[in-house]
Amino acid sequence: MSVVSDSRSQALFERAQRVIPGGVNSPVRAFKAVGGTPRFIAKAQGAWMWDVDGNELLDYIGSWGPMILGHAHPRVVEAIRQALTDGTSFGAPTEREIELAELILAAYPCCDQVRFVSSGTEATMSALRLARGVTGRDYIVKFRGNYHGHADGLLVQAGSGLLSAGGGSGKSAPSSAGVPPAFAELTLVADYNDPAGLERLFAEWGDSIAAVIFEPVVGNAGVLVPTPEFLASLHTLTRKHGALLIADEVMTGFRLALGGAVERLGLEPDLVCWGKIIGGGMPVGAYGGKAEYMRQVAPLGPVYQAGTLSGNPIAMAAGIETLRILSEERPYDQLERYGARLEAGIQEAATLPVTVNRVGSMVTVFFHAGPVATYAEAVQSDTEAFKHFFHGLLERGVYWPPSQFEAAFFSTAHGEVELEQTLAAVGEVFKALG
Numbered sequence: 001m002s003v004v005s006d007s008r009s010q011a012l013f014e015r016a017q018r019v020i021p022g023g024v025n026s027p028v029r030a031f032k033a034v035g036g037t038p039r040f041i042a043k044a045q046g047a048w049m050w051d052v053d054g055n056e057l058l059d060y061i062g063s064w065g066p067m068i069l070g071h072a073h074p075r076v077v078e079a080i081r082q083a084l085t086d087g088t089s090f091g092a093p094t095e096r097e098i099e100l101a102e103l104i105l106a107a108y109p110c111c112d113q114v115r116f117v118s119s120g121t122e123a124t125m126s127a128l129r130l131a132r133g134v135t136g137r138d139y140i141v142k143f144r145g146n147y148h149g150h151a152d153g154l155l156v157q158a159g160s161g162l163l164s165a166g167g168g169s170g171k172s173a174p175s176s177a178g179v180p181p182a183f184a185e186l187t188l189v190a191d192y193n194d195p196a197g198l199e200r201l202f203a204e205w206g207d208s209i210a211a212v213i214f215e216p217v218v219g220n221a222g223v224l225v226p227t228p229e230f231l232a233s234l235h236t237l238t239r240k241h242g243a244l245l246i247a248d249e250v251m252t253g254f255r256l257a258l259g260g261a262v263e264r265l266g267l268e269p270d271l272v273c274w275g276k277i278i279g280g281g282m283p284v285g286a287y288g289g290k291a292e293y294m295r296q297v298a299p300l301g302p303v304y305q306a307g308t309l310s311g312n313p314i315a316m317a318a319g320i321e322t323l324r325i326l327s328e329e330r331p332y333d334q335l336e337r338y339g340a341r342l343e344a345g346i347q348e349a350a351t352l353p354v355t356v357n358r359v360g361s362m363v364t365v366f367f368h369a370g371p372v373a374t375y376a377e378a379v380q381s382d383t384e385a386f387k388h389f390f391h392g393l394l395e396r397g398v399y400w401p402p403s404q405f406e407a408a409f410f411s412t413a414h415g416e417v418e419l420e421q422t423l424a425a426v427g428e429v430f431k432a433l434g
C-alpha cells in the first residue's frame, strides 16, 4: 500500500500552476492546509482511485460527497453512455428532467416542485433569492462555519476552505476579498447549536429576515451534529417571524437517508437545496419547496433564475440512475454499520485525545478531547496533529480529505477489505503520532 512515487503528480502540479490559479479549480484540492503535492487522479473504480504515478488510493473524499455508490458504478456509467448517444445538451425540456424531479420529490414530501441548476452554489443562491422575493425582506441568517457555496452574500463567516476563527452574532465582515461589505451587510451570522443566540438575533432583526439557511448536519466545519433544541429553535423562530427555513442538503441529501437530513431528523423546511448525489458525479444542483413558493420562480413568477445547461441530459441521466439505485437498495443501514465500525476503530487506535464526529457516512476526526458541537469547539482542533494524520494515511494509500474542517465520505463500495486496510493504516499512523 505504500507510495511508490509522486513524481508525475509533482510535474503536473507544476504545469497546472502555470495555467490555473494554484493549479486547481477548487481551493481545497491544492493541499494548502496540509502541505505537499496534491495527487493527480488518473481513474477511479468503486472505493479506489489511482493517481498518475500508479499509486492505489482508498478514497474517503468521494468527490466531496457525490460518489455514494462508489466511482464508475456500472449502472450509472451505462446510463450516461446511453444519454450521450442522444446528444449532450438541447436547451429545451426533456423527459429526464421530469424523472429526476419525481425521484427527488418522492423522497422529500415537504416539497412539491424542484428547479434544476448546475451546482450547489447556484441552488443556495437561487433559494435565497426566492425567499427574498416571497417575503419582500432583505436580510438572511447563516451560521458561523457553515458553507453554502461561493455566492457573494454567503461568503460571510463561511466554512470549508474559508474556515477561520470569528466573533459574536450579528453583522460580520466578508470571508473573501471581492465581496463588498454592503453585500455582507445583509447576511446576519449566528452560532450553530446556540438557540439562545438565534433568539436574540430574531428579537433584534426578526421583521427584516427573509430566511435562515443552515446545514442540517454540518460537513463544512468538519462534521457537527445539531442538537434537538437547536433544530426546534430554527422551526419556531422562522415561523414566528415569518421567515423561510432553508435546509441546505447539498451534502446531506440522499446521503444521511433517502430523504436526507429532513427525513433522518424530522425537519420541516420551507425550501431545500440539493447538489452532489442528485447528479451522480455530474454537475447538478437543485432547489425546491412548496408550490406556493416555487410558483414565484420565472417563468411563472417574478423571481428570475435561469441556466443554459440547467437540467443537462447527461447530468440528469447520472442522477436518475443514482437515485434509482439508492431507492431500490436503501443502503443506509450498510453505510451506518461501516461508519460505526470505522468510528470505533479510530477511537480504539487513538494514542492522543480525539473526538470522532459521525453521522451516517460523514465523519470527522477532531484532534482534541471534545466535545465538538460548535464552530468554536471545532477550531480548537490541533491542526498540526491533523496534518500528520492526513499525510500518514496518504503514505499508506488512504486518501482522507486534505483539511481538518471537512467531512470524510465513504460509499457503498467500501466493504470489509477497505475497512481492514483503513484501520490498519489508522493504527500505524496513531502509533507514529503517539
Ligand code: PMP
Residues within 6 Å of the ligand: 064, 119, 120, 121, 122, 124, 147, 148, 149, 150, 215, 219, 220, 248, 249, 250, 251, 275, 276, 285
Ligand atoms: N452547500 C453545501 C452544504 C456544500 O457542502 C457545498 C459544497 N461543498 C455547497 C453548498 C456548494 O456546492 P457546489 O460546490 O456544488 O457549488
